[in-house]
Amino acid sequence: MELSGRPAQAGRVFILGGNATTLAFTNELSAQARQISASLVPLAWTPAGVVVGDLWQRVSVAADNIGGWLDQTFTPDDEHSFIAPLRDVELLLRTGWSAQAPERLSDEVVVNPEDLPEDVLDGLSLPPATLVQCAVCRRTCVRDQFVWNERQLCAWDYHATVFGRRGPWRSEPYEERHFETLPRAAYVAAPLLLEDGVDTVLAVQHLDESAMRALVNMAIAHGGGQPCLAVRTDEGLVVLRERGKGTP
Numbered sequence: 001m002e003l004s005g006r007p008a009q010a011g012r013v014f015i016l017g018g019n020a021t022t023l024a025f026t027n028e029l030s031a032q033a034r035q036i037s038a039s040l041v042p043l044a045w046t047p048a049g050v051v052v053g054d055l056w057q058r059v060s061v062a063a064d065n066i067g068g069w070l071d072q073t074f075t076p077d078d079e080h081s082f083i084a085p086l087r088d089v090e091l092l093l094r095t096g097w098s099a100q101a102p103e104r105l106s107d108e109v110v111v112n113p114e115d116l117p118e119d120v121l122d123g124l125s126l127p128p129a130t131l132v133q134c135a136v137c138r139r140t141c142v143r144d145q146f147v148w149n150e151r152q153l154c155a156w157d158y159h160a161t162v163f164g165r166r167g168p169w170r171s172e173p174y175e176e177r178h179f180e181t182l183p184r185a186a187y188v189a190a191p192l193l194l195e196d197g198v199d200t201v202l203a204v205q206h207l208d209e210s211a212m213r214a215l216v217n218m219a220i221a222h223g224g225g226q227p228c229l230a231v232r233t234d235e236g237l238v239v240l241r242e243r244g245k246g247t248p
Contacts, residue, residue: 050123205236
């Protein structure tokens with residue numbers, strides 16, 4: 001049996017649909033059953049791409065109302081919503097398709113990758129992560145990527161809070177003790193910085209700590225007196241600078 005030109009046996013899960021927060025899949029479709037079992041997986045849409053959660057929630061869906069359930073769950077008012085073609089779902093139902101559920105969801109076990117947005121498919125190629133809700137906006141985000149004052153934040157609220165006007169900016173080079181308390185972030189998202197009038201003036205990695213600190217202070221010392229902020233990321237150290245009047 002082939003599904004959209006690809007053998008269904010090559011995969012172990014059929015993606016039913018998804019939206020900004022959830023991806024739904026099943027590994028068994030049977031027209032003889034009154035209900036089918038679907039798994040809901042949380043998604044986080046971040047500036048660095050889509051991240052797939054590591055926890056699944058099982059739900060039951062009436063076999064004769066899969067289309068209605070998909071339309072109600074993944075509504076078109078969500079710009080990230082998508083659903084698999086119903087003709088493919090019906091084909092698998094008629095043939096009683098089933099496969100062993102995988103231990104981990106990945107792009108390699110998906111029957112119908114052509115039905116997924118590219119961002120979601122890219123996210124499936126990466127290891128799953130533990131997802132949480134942002135303490136400010138409740139947006140789904142990756143745990144421990146952005147933490148400020150012991151609160152889990154999404155990239156947007158972290159950038160706005162820590163790299164915003166009220167952040168810990170300074171015009172003088174850092175003392176050694178200050179490097180121990182630098183803001184920590186998984187990464188710095190350039191598009192979010194632009195919204196806040198902030199530029200990245202230095203990013204260093206793969207050097208020993210003393211060399212990186214020296215470069216950070218050199219960048220601040222030659223910053224023309226504009227407020228700067230050093231950030232420790234997963235890759236190394238980054239120096240941000242507020243964009244002053246007349247700065248392009």
